Every structure is written in structure tokens, then in C-alpha cells.
Amino acid sequence: xxxxxxxxxxxxxxxxxxxxxxxxxxxxxxxxxxxxxxxxxxxxxxxxxxxxxxxxxxxxxxxxxxxxxxxxxxxxxxxxxxxxxxxxxxxxxxxxxxxxxxxxxxxxxxxxx
Ligand code: AMP
Ligand code: ZN
Numbered sequence: 001x002x003x004x005x006x007x008x009x010x011x012x013x014x015x016x017x018x019x020x021x022x023x024x025x026x027x028x029x030x031x032x033x034x035x036x037x038x039x040x041x042x043x044x045x046x047x048x049x050x051x052x053x054x055x056x057x058x059x060x061x062x063x064x065x066x067x068x069x070x071x072x073x074x075x076x077x078x079x080x081x082x083x084x085x086x087x088x089x090x091x092x093x094x095x096x097x098x099x100x101x102x103x104x105x106x107x108x109x110x111x112x113x
Contacts, residue, residue: 001046006097010044024060025067036105037075041067047098050087061098068102077104084112 001007008014009028016028019039030038043060047053053061065083072081081104086093 001097004046004097005095006040006042006099007046010042020067020071022067024063027067027071030101035103035108037072037077037081037102039071039102041065041071041100041102043098048096049093049098050085053098064098064100068100071102072104075104080104080108082108082112 005014009016010026018026018028020027024044025041026044027039027041030040041064043057043064045057045060047057047060050061068083072078081102084101084103085098086101
């Protein structure tokens with residue numbers, strides 16, 4: 001997608017603090033971190049959000065979560081982390097390219113706001 005912030009980050013047109021990349025996913029530090037670990041896992045394929053995903057996207061959505069688990073393992077935050085996928089403006093979704101937040105490294109409260 002030409003005019004999508006996260007597509008531009010994946011293509012390297014906008015700088016990011018890259019954490020990890022593989023064939024399907026790209027991971028970078030959130031610019032406004034809410035926890036000691038706060039990274040965003042995005043599929044390289046542009047999908048607007050979970051509400052626009054189809055069964056064709058099942059594998060890539062699973063891969064994003066497995067990438068989150070890998071980063072959590074590497075950062076040794078497996079005693080408590082959270083993956084968050086905001087969907088729609090009322091949830092706070094502000095970038096309309098599907099992304100999984102990985103948050104950890106501190107105590108996380110429940111329920112989230
Ligand atoms: P959401 O509110 O779920 O759509 O999440 C979007 C996230 O993207 C927010 O946590 C922002 O801080 C983050 N963000 C926005 N622009 C950038 C950027 N250029 N680099 C890294 N993270 C960003
Ligand atoms: Zn995109």
C-alpha cells in the first residue's frame with residue numbers, strides 16, 4: 001500500500017528501530033513505548049485490521065503471534081507479557097495496517113483500559 005505508515009516502515013522508506021525480520025513479518029520498537037518491552041509485529045502483507053482479515057490471512061496472523069512469542073523468549077519476559085491487537089477506532093487503533101503489540105517487562109494490570 002503506497003500511503004500506509006507501516007508499509008513504508010517495512011520497505012525502509014521511514015526509519016524504525018528494527019528488532020527482527022523474516023519472510024513474512026517485520027518487528028520494530030514502538031515510538032511511544034508503554035512498557036520496557038513494547039514492540040510492534042506487523043505482517044509484510046498489508047491487511048487493514050483484524051476486522052478486514054480473511055481466511056487467507058490465517059497463517060500470517062498466526063505467524064505474527066509466534067514472532068511475538070519468539071521476541072518475548074529472547075527478551076526473557078516469559079513470566080508475563082501481553083499481545084494486543086487493537087481493532088477499530090474505538091479500541092484506539094490509529095494505524096490501519098494490522099499489528100500485534102508485544103508489551104512486557106513490568107507488571108501488567110487486568111482489565112486493560
Ligand atoms: P494502534 O494504536 O494499536 O494502532 O498502535 C499504533 C502504534 O504505532 C502506537 O503504539 C504508536 O505509538 C506506534 N507508532 C506510530 N508511528 C510510529 C512510528 N513511526 N514508529 C514506531 N511506532 C509508531
Ligand atoms: Zn500497510
